[in-house]
Amino acid sequence: MTYEIAVGDRIRTVSVVRKGAVLHVTLDGQTHVVDARRVSESAMSLLVQNGKGEAPVQSIDAAFAARPTAGDFDVYLAGRSLAVQVRQAGTFGRQKKDGAGAHGSGPQRVLAPMPGKIVRVLVKAGDTVKARQGLVVVEAMKMENELRAARDGRVREVQVGEGQSVDAGAVLLVVE
Amino acid sequence: MTYEIAVGDRIRTVSVVRKGAVLHVTLDGQTHVVDARRVSESAMSLLVQNGKGEAPVQSIDAAFAARPTAGDFDVYLAGRSLAVQVRQAGTFGRQKKDGAGAHGSGPQRVLAPMPGKIVRVLVKAGDTVKARQGLVVVEAMKMENELRAARDGRVREVQVGEGQSVDAGAVLLVVE
Amino acid sequence: MKKILIANRGEIAVRVIRACRDMGIGTVAVYSECDRAALHVRLADEAWPVGPSAPRESYLCIDKIIDVAKQSGADAVHPGYGFLAENEDFAAACRDAGLIFIGPSPEAITLMGSKTAARQAAIKAGVSVVPGTDEPLSDQTSDADVLAVAERIGYPLMLKAVAGGGGKGMRMVAAPADLPGALRAARSEALSAFGDGAVYLERRIMAPRHIEIQLLGDHHGTVLPFVERECSIQRRHQKVVEESPSLAVSTDLRRRMTSAAAAVARGVGYTNAGTIEFLLDADGSFYFLEMNTRLQVEHPITEMVTGVDLVQWQIRIARGEKLTLDAESLLTPKAHAIECRIYAEDPENGFMPSPGRIQGLRVPQGPGVRDDSGAYEGGEVPIFYDPMISKLITWGDDRDHALQRMRRALAEYEVRGIRTTIPFFKWILDDEDFKAGRFDTSFIDRKLGGNGSQLQAIEPAHEDLAALAAAVHVFTRPARRTSDATPPPSRWKDAGRAEALR
C-alpha cells in the first residue's frame, strides 16, 4: 500500500508492506523494518529499525487523534504533536491541479474558529492584505483572537460586522 | 424496564422509566429521580435524589467492567468494587427452580482460575469436605493458590494429579 | 465545618474538592449546562445546577450560588480563583447569608481590588510602587486628559484596568500616538471582563521580573510570607510558566521582599490566602504591583517547595484556627518546583483557543510529578471559560532536576483531540536563555516575535517518524470506523481555524 503523506512543508511518499510478523515501511526510498502493535484504537507501539542495526528496536510510542477530514491526524510523539495528512498515492498531485486541498492556493475563506463575538473588523472589501496581516478579531474563551491572512491577497468580501455573534465555521470574509 | 439485580446476598428488583430528561428508578419500592450522563462507554455520572431533598444532587461516579456472562458487571463506586448481575425480571426465580445460576446449589465444578501447575491435591474422591476447606493448590503468578470448597459436600471425582499443568477453566474436581 | 460549596469549575474546583476530602469535609459542586459531566461534578459529593453555560448566567450569579449553598446545607463557600473569587459583593453576600467565605473580608477585597487604593496601601506600608496615576481614569475621561496624565508619567507606559487581573484590559503604550487605540482596546476588554472600564497608567519598568510573595493570614493577627515565586514567563501578560524559588532572588532580597509583602498585608488587616506581586528591576529594586486577594493558579509550586497544603490552610484559617506554621521554614525552600499551565490553545496557530472533546488522555506519572487537572478522556473543553485545562507541576533537588522532570512529564503527557500548549512548553524548556535563567517578563514575546512560527521548527526526523507512524496506523487500522476515527461534531470548528490560519 502506498500513501502520500503531508507533514510540515513536505509531502512524503510512504509504502507499507506486510512481511510476516513485521512491516516493511519505505519512506523516501529507504526501507525500515517495523514491528507494530496496536495498544488502543488510537495508539501504537512501534519498534523501528534504526539506521545502523538490523533489528527493529527503536521504541516509538505513537498516538493519533482524528481530524475532521478523513485521513488527517494529529500524531503524538514524545510530547510533540504533528499534523499529518494521509492520502492515496497521487491525490495531492491532483489536488494541486485543481488548486484545492492542503497545499492549494485558491481564495481563502476566513471562517470563525469557534462560536464567538466579532470585536473588530480590521479590513474592508477591496483592501490588499499581506500574509499574517490581521483581518478580524473574534472574542471567545475570554480572549480576543485575531484571525490573520494566510498569504498576500485582496479582500473580496466582508460578511460580518462588529458586535455580531457568529457560529463555528461561519464565513467571516474572503481573501483572494 | 424492570430488572432483577443480584448484588451481595440479595436480589433486588429495579425498574427504570424515562421521564423527560431524567430517569425514575424504583428500587425496593422506593422511587429515585436520577439525572444520568454517560461519560464513556463504561462510566456514568449519576445525580441521584437523596432521601430528603427533591432535587437529584447526590453525585455518584459509577464505572462498569463487563464480566464474562452477559449482564454481569463489576460496578466501581468511590474505590469500592461490587459484583452485580443484571437479569430480566423473573430470571433468577427460574434459575432457582432448575438449580443453576449464581444462587443455585447444584454440584460444584472446581475450575482452574488460570493456566498453572497443580502443586498439591488435598482431597480424594469420596472425601466429605466442609465449606472453605482446601481442595487443590495451583501455582500461578509465582504464588501457590488454594482452591476451596464453596460449601459442605462430598468429592465426586478428582480429574487432575499433582505436577500436572492445566489451562484456565479446566475442571479439576467436582464436589456434590 | 461540615460541608463546603465550591463556587467554581474545572481544575481548581477539583483541587479544592481534594483538599476537602483530605480533611473529611463534604463537598457541594455547582455546574452550568455545559459542565453537567465535568470532572468537578463527578468527584463532588453533591452537584447542583446554576444555569446556562455563559458565566454571567451561572458561575457569576451570586444569588443562585448563595441559594444553592443554603439549600444544600453548606456552611462555607470556597470561591477558587477567577469568577467570583475577588468579588466583594459575593464575599459580603456569603457573610449576610451566614456562610463562611473562605477568603479575605469583603473590605480587604474592596480595598486591594482597586489597583489605585492598593497602591496607597503599599505606600502607607513603606513599600515603593511603580510611578503612575493615583486616581482611576473613568471611561468618561477624554483622550486629551489621559494623554496629559501620560505626559507626566512618561513613555513607555502600561495602561491597566483598575478592576483588572490576569492581564485583561492591559496594554503597553510606547508613544503618545498609540495611546488612543490602546485606551479603546483596554477599556472594551476591561468592560467585558470586569464590567468596569476604568483604567490607570503606570510607568513601564524595562526588562523587569515578575516576582510574587504568597501570604497566609489568620484571624489572630498572624501574617506569614512564603518563599517567592518567579512568574516572569508570560504571554499577553498571562503567566504560563512559574517556578520557586527564583534564580534572581538572594536570601537577603527574599527577606526584604517577604517582609515588605507581610507589611502591606498586616497594614490592611489581611486574612486567609493572598499574594503580593512585585516588579523586580534589573538593579535589584522592587516595586509593589498589585495584591491578589485569593488563591493563585501557581499555588502548587509553593506547596511543593514548602510542604504546606495552602488550600487546606485556607479552610483551617476560615474556621478560626491559628497559623501554627514555622515562619522560618516557609522561607526555606526544601526543593525547586516549576509549573506549566496547560491551555487548550494551539501554539502553532497564534494560540487560538482549541475547545472540543478530549479523544485521548495520558497523564504523566512517577516521582516529582503532580498534575492538577479538570480534564478526563472523553470530556469536553467548553468554549465558554478560561482555556486552562491543567496545571503540571514538577519538583526536584535543584532547578535542573525540576526542569528535567518537567521535560520527562511533558514527553509523557498526551491530550488528544484538542490542541494544547504542551509542545510550547517543551520549546521553552529547551531555550538556552530560559535554562540559564536569563529572562524577564518580555521573554516570550521577544522569542516568539509576535507569532508562533518558531515553534514549527521541528526536526525533519520527527516529521519522518510521524509520517511512518501515520502510514502504519492507517495500514493496520481495523476496517470498521472506530470511535475516534470518526471526528466528533465539535471538531469541525478546527476546520474553520485550520483554513482561516492556513
Added chain:
Amino acid sequence: MKKILIANRGEIAVRVIRACRDMGIGTVAVYSECDRAALHVRLADEAWPVGPSAPRESYLCIDKIIDVAKQSGADAVHPGYGFLAENEDFAAACRDAGLIFIGPSPEAITLMGSKTAARQAAIKAGVSVVPGTDEPLSDQTSDADVLAVAERIGYPLMLKAVAGGGGKGMRMVAAPADLPGALRAARSEALSAFGDGAVYLERRIMAPRHIEIQLLGDHHGTVLPFVERECSIQRRHQKVVEESPSLAVSTDLRRRMTSAAAAVARGVGYTNAGTIEFLLDADGSFYFLEMNTRLQVEHPITEMVTGVDLVQWQIRIARGEKLTLDAESLLTPKAHAIECRIYAEDPENGFMPSPGRIQGLRVPQGPGVRDDSGAYEGGEVPIFYDPMISKLITWGDDRDHALQRMRRALAEYEVRGIRTTIPFFKWILDDEDFKAGRFDTSFIDRKLGGNGSQLQAIEPAHEDLAALAAAVHVFTRPARRTSDATPPPSRWKDAGRAEALR
C-alpha cells in the same frame, strides 16, 4: 554513562526509565513475548526481545540480557528488584562484560544473599540477631535432623529459605508435628522460586514489628542510613502497606537502629542501595533479620519523606560519584508517607491472582499523591509474573494527613476488568487498630482470620447504589455491543475462579 539497560519489567522498569530520563541517560528495555506491548517497552528509547514469557526463558536468562546490553551499546545495567537483582552471577557477568552493574558488588550479594552468612556479618558488627541455625539445612537434611535442630531453638519458629526473599519459602511452625509438612512446602517453594531448596530455622519473635533501614553506600567509603520504614503490614509474609516514619520508633531508637544498620553495611564494604531489615520486639529490642542487596519496592516512601531520588543516586554512585547528601537530614523526616502495593489479586476470593486485560483505568491525581505503575488502559496483566501492577504513595504533614490522602487516592483509583487489592486497602485504612498504629506483623492474618470474608462487609446502601447504577447503565447503554461490554477472551479465566470459589 550514556545508556542503561533495565533488566526488568513492569512498574519498576518504568520507574528506572523515568530516573534515567531525569538524568538525560538513554534507556534500553528488554521484554518477553507477552510483554511486547508493556508500558516499559513503550516508554524506553530502545526495546529488545529476550525470549518466551516464562521468566526462566527470558528475564532470568543472564546470557541473553548481557548479549542485548552489548549489542545495544549500553554501558550499564539496572536490575530493578526481583528477577536477577540479587543474583551474584548476573552482577559478575556484567562486570566481566565490561558493563557497570548498578548495585552492590557480586561479593556483597553473595555474602548478604546467604541468610546464614548475613547473620554472621551482623553478629560481627555487634548487632544482635534472632536466635536460630547458623548453618543452612540442605534439602538432603532428614526431617529427623531438622527436628533435632528445631528442639534446640524452640517453638514457635520460622522456617526460611536460605536463598529466600519476599516471603517465598517461608513458613511459621507452631509445633513439631507441623514441621515435616512445612519443611516440604518451604523447600518446594524455595526450589521453584530460587532454584535452591536449602532452608534454616529461626526463633519466632512474638508480635514483632518489621522495621527496615534504607542505606546508600558510595565507592569512597561513605555509608549513609535513612529514616526507618515501617513494614509490619504483611500478608503471607509479603509487605502490602508500608509507611515512614514508624510510630514505634523514637528519635533515640532511630539513632540506634540506623547506626546498627550502617555498621553492618560498613563491615562488609557495602556499596550502592541496600536495606537492612530488623524485627522490633515489643520491649524495644531489635534483631537483624536480613539484608536486601537491592532497591526495595517501598523505596518511594523514603523518597517522599527525605526528598532524595534513590534510583538517581544508585546511578550516580555507580558512576563513581561521592555521596554528598547531608547525613542529618536523611534521618529527619520532612513528611509522613505511606505506600499501598496494588496487586492484581481478588481480595474477596482469597487473594486469587486476577490477570487479564485492563478495560479501564483511572489513576488518582492531585497534591500528595504518586502512582508508580506499569499498567495502562487496554494493557494486559500477564499470568507469568508477580501480580503487583502499581505502587500508590501518598504523603502529608503528618500520618493522619497522609492516610486521609491515601483514602482519597484509593477512592479515585479505578482499575477495571481485573480485580485488585484496592478495596482491601480501603478496609485496612479504616481499621481502628491500624489508625491508632496498634499492629505487628500478624495484623492482617489476625484480622482476616485466614480468609477475606470480613472484606465483603459492604453497607447495603452501597449495594443499593450499585444496583441502581447497574440498572441505569444497562437501560441507557447504546444498543450495539461496545468494546468493553464484550469480554476479552482473557476474562474467561475469571469464570473459573468465580465458580471455583462461589
